[in-house]
Amino acid sequence: MKKLLYILLISLTGFLSSCEDESSYDDSKVTYYVNFDMKGEQTTLVTVGSSYTDEGVVATEGETDITSSVVKTGTVDPTKVGVYYISYSATNVDGYSSSVTRTVIVYDPTITTDISGTYKVASGSYRYWLSSGAKVSFSGYDVALTYVAPGIFEASDYFGGYYDKRAGYGSTYAMKGFLKLNSDNTLEALSGTVAGWGDSFKSFDNAKYDPASGSVYWEVAYAGSMVFYITLTK
Structure with missing residues (x-):
């Protein structure tokens, strides 16, 4: 009986020692980014x-x-x-x-025309599918042109709200980018990105600002399969 008790005491001591060793062992490491x-x-x-x-x-x-x-x-x-x-x-x-x-x-500080503001996608805007010739007309969505510097503006969506608002995908599927206004009122896209898909336009053509009507127009070719014809009015 004494021998059995002695063995149990040794086992218990070893178990407690093992637990103490495990609790005191720290293998954690802090990563600093x-x-x-x-x-x-x-x-x-x-x-x-x-x-x-x-x-x-x-x-x-x-x-x-x-x-x-x-x-x-x-x-x-x-x-x-x-x-x-x-x-x-x-x-x-x-x-x-x-x-x-x-x-x-x-x-360019010599460009003094300010085309910033909130515009509406006008009636007559549409997406054109190149393979089939199908047109999807849409209008009424807001597009903001924000003043950044003389002649430089940031567009909230070159698609005119087609994916963001019409399709309901959300703002990460708007094509945002910077626009350059030239002295002859033509427009050039300096950048354009769709965050949700990680891509940009294929071309940005025939873009212009009309001082008489205050309207803005552009054609955006996208994904090699479609073109967006967008007219903006205030």
């Missing part, structure tokens, strides 16, 4: 013909400065009106990448 502190503005305006010097970023991983390991991509041509993107990326010690992007807009 790269944090970027952008110098200057995230959206920077530059007058065409001037110079541009990128201010860069400060990157930290936890409390460690890793700015020297940042990879910068993208260039800016300050002699040409347009929208440019400078991206900064870095990878932490665990192999996780992070990035941040600066938008640089080069503009």
